[in-house]
């Protein structure tokens with residue numbers, strides 16, 4: 001059989017168009033054809049069937065049987081639904097090398113993992129954490145896309161929108177340029193030695209804001225209305241603060257004898273603060289003398305204050321002494337936040353005397369007397385220039401013009417008033433009745 005097959009392979013088949021042949025050769029050809037048929041039947045057909053069967057077997061094994069599947073592209077990975085994220089990759093089929101103990105380094109990792117990249121080679125099932133992160137990124141991306149989608153607009157609406165946008169930009173530019181101009185003006189005024197703004201900022205920085213005349217009066221009324229302070233109470237604490245400011249500025253230890261203090265008291269409550277301060281100064285070891293030209297006889301509080309001073313042998317005069325020599329300080333308790341207009345007699349003369357050269361350092365209570373509560377120093381007449389100012393409760397607007405030593409006193413303001421008037425009062429140190437404010441340059 002094998003010899004006949006070999007022969008059949010070696011000998012070519014006769015062409016159907018070939019010339020007629022001899023009878024023995026036609027027998028021979030027939031025999032050869034039979035041999036070929038036998039060869040096809042025995043060799044070719046079984047081999048082909050074997051091949052087909054083998055292919056069928058492979059197909060039956062299916063995807064699982066594949067050892068090196070095509071790696072999924074990045075877009076394919078992204079398109080996969082979340083549920084299949086962790087399971088889309090085929091199970092890893094170890095190669096012979098791996099079976100021998102060699103573990104190939106995975107090339108593929110989640111694209112969301114830092115440094116992960118998609119490459120050829122082995123594919124591993126994606127880690128669940130990476131899959132979750134990827135899904136999160138994808139959903140965020142989708143959300144962003146939706147936000148970026150412009151809502152349906154007509155051409156007219158679009159033009160309106162652009163116009164409105166341009167107007168807004170122009171307005172913002174205008175506001176910005178105005179702001180810059182204001183800032184430049186401010187700096188220019190500073191350059192011209194107009195330090196008002198900066199000083200105001202200093203005092204405001206320490207106390208939140210400066211009170212105008214109306215607010216100062218309103219705070220006074222509120223202290224008596226809602227926290228229920230009596231005038232006596234407030235005046236006592238205010239006067240004590242004034243005495244403390246004097247004692248701090250002119251300490252007893254600096255003098256060999258009892259230092260003399262001249263207190264000039266006006267007709268109102270500012271004057272009352274002076275009367276109280278005189279009493280405390282006496283108890284502190286000072287030698288106070290009071291000038292009270294217009295004593296308030298109608299209010300018992302003032303009558304009492306004068307009586308208390310006379311019981312301590314503190315002199316209370318109606319006029320200024322001939323000379324102010326020998327006094328360590330003059331306390332100006334003439335006018336407070338209710339002062340207005342031109343100074344009337346007899347205080348006009350008194351203020352003139354206080355502005356004369358050689359006058360001892362003046363300590364003003366709440367407002368430098370003769371100063372406008374809001375505008376500051378007067379433009380006409382005697383202008384008092386105190387060395388020390390003690391603002392009570394909170395500094396008033398005129399304090400922005402003051403350049404000397406500045407104290408705050410009147411340690412009785414409750415949080416409700418601090419909040420209402422947007423004050424930012426500094427903390428009083430320890431048991432002190434006064435706190436120094438940063439007002440100097």
Ligand SMILES: NC(=O)C1=CN([C@@H]2O[C@H](COP(=O)(O)OP(=O)(O)OC[C@H]3O[C@@H](n4cnc5c(N)ncnc54)[C@H](O)[C@@H]3O)[C@@H](O)[C@H]2O)[C@@H](O)CC1
Pocket residue numbers: 216219220221223234235238266267268269270271272273334335336337338339340341342343344345347365366367392393410
């Ligand atoms: N809560 C507060 O704010 C406190 C205020 N106190 C003191 O009270 C002061 C305010 O008291 P008052 O409302 O009684 O007012 P003032 O003490 O400022 O003085 C008002 C008096 O001055 C007179 N006067 C006003 N302008 C004048 C002028 N141009 N020429 C001459 N006389 C003039 C008025 O006729 C009135 O008799 C504060 O400055 C402060 O020293 C303290 O006693 C207690 C707490």
Ligand SMILES: [K+]
Pocket residue numbers: 270332333334335336364365366367368369
């Ligand atoms: K005063």
